[in-house]
Amino acid sequence: MAGEPQADCLFCKIVEGHVPADVVRESETTIAFRDINPQAPTHVLVIPKAHYPDAASLAAAEPGVVADILTEAGRIAADEKIDDHGYRVIFNTGAGAGQTVFHAHLHVLGGRGLQWPPG
Template sequence: MAGEPQADCLFCKIVAGDIPATVVRETATTLAFRDVNPQAPSHVLVIPKAHYPDAAALAAAEPAVAADVLREAGQVAADEKVEDDGYRIVFNTGAGAGQTVFHAHAHVLGGRGLQWPPG
């Protein structure tokens, strides 16, 4: 069921505390932690605590929580001191776009030049 923890989901296990992560921020609805394979000097994932397979599903079901994820992404950028030089918020959707964990999540990347287009 959408929104419910999934037994086979890596991020649901992180939310539950079953798998360790380097948490940098937490709210009632979100969790932000460092990416284990960083692609920039600052690379933090911001996830909703509720399970949704991607950002579109999250936004359709719980727009307020989707807004919480974006708000926290901005706060992460401020905490990481990358907001003035610029940062990127990325939601990959689907395996073809590079999504490897099918639990909605935003990548907050900064601390280096970020080329456009990305990929």
Template sequence: MAGEPQADCLFCKIATGDIPATVVRETETTIAFRDVSPKAPTHVLVIPKAHYPDAASLAAAEPGIAADVLREAGQVAADEKVDGQGYRIVFNTGAGAGQTVFHAHAHVLGGRGLEWPPG
């Protein structure tokens, strides 16, 4: 069922504390932790605790929680002190876009030049 923890989901297991992560922020609805394979000096993932496979399904079902994820991404940027120089919030949707864990999540990237287009 959408929103319910999935036994085979890495991020659900992080959200429940069954798998350790370097948590930098946590709220009632979200958890933010450092990416294990960072692509920038600051690379933090912000996830909803509820399980949805991607950002679009999260926003459709739980717009308030989707807003919580974005708000926390901004707070992570401030805490990491990259908000003044600029940072990127990325939602990959689908394997073709690079999504490897099918639990909605935002990447907060900063601390270096982030050219456009990314890659």
């Protein structure tokens, strides 16, 4: 059921504290941690604490949490000192777009030049 923790979800296990992560920020509705396979000097994932399989289902059910995720992304950029130079925020939705963990999450990338279009 959407919103409820999923026993087989890596990110739900991180939220519950069963799997360690390098947490950089936490709010009432979100948790942010460093990606274990960074694609830029700063690569942080921001996830909702509630389980939703992708950004679209999260936005449909809890648009306020999407706003919380974007607010946290801005705070992370400021904390990491990449806000002045520029940074990218990305939701990959679906396997064809590169989503590998089916718990909605936003990538915050920065600290180097980022080309467009990506990949």
